[in-house]
Amino acid sequence: MKIILAGDHGAFELKKEIIKHLQDKTSYQIINLGVDNGESVDYPSYAQKLCSAILAKEAERGVLLCGTGLGMSIAANRFKGIRGALCHDEYTARMSRQHNDANVLILGARTIGVATALGIVDVWLQEDFVGGRHQRRLDKIEK
Ligand code: RB5
Numbered sequence: 001m002k003i004i005l006a007g008d009h010g011a012f013e014l015k016k017e018i019i020k021h022l023q024d025k026t027s028y029q030i031i032n033l034g035v036d037n038g039e040s041v042d043y044p045s046y047a048q049k050l051c052s053a054i055l056a057k058e059a060e061r062g063v064l065l066c067g068t069g070l071g072m073s074i075a076a077n078r079f080k081g082i083r084g085a086l087c088h089d090e091y092t093a094r095m096s097r098q099h100n101d102a103n104v105l106i107l108g109a110r111t112i113g114v115a116t117a118l119g120i121v122d123v124w125l126q127e128d129f130v131g132g133r134h135q136r137r138l139d140k141i142e143k
Contacts, residue, residue: 010067069108
């Protein structure tokens with residue numbers, strides 16, 4: 001599975017940890033769109049890069065990070081076809097896949113620790129959409 005990651009300066013350290021974690025798993029191909037240092041950038045630019053790449057089918061899934069996850073969440077969900085889920089624990093990560101078919105996971109680096117974030121990422125990448133009544137609800141959102 002191809003996974004694209006992007007984040008702002010508030011989350012570059014957590015993104016680095018996630019990339020290191022995922023690179024150990026052979027089934028994932030990682031694309032990093034930056035930013036890779038603490039120099040201040042504008043999160044909407046990185047949300048746009050990642051969401052455009054997901055919509056262009058350059059990867060199946062995306063992970064967006066900023067300090068709180070809120071800015072990335074607001075920005076990502078402006079893109080038609082992007083279902084961005086701001087998750088704080090493994091339960092919300094699981095539900096965002098099973099019920100919401102989230103194609104972008106959003107994390108707030110200043111709100112959760114590294115171990116929690118890695119657990120969320122693992123669950124989110126493993127879980128599948130269950131369809132059924134949940135597909136009907138997603139169809140309503142798309143319309
Ligand atoms: C950057 O300081 C911060 O505003 C950003 O990372 C994010 O939390 C915005 O929602």
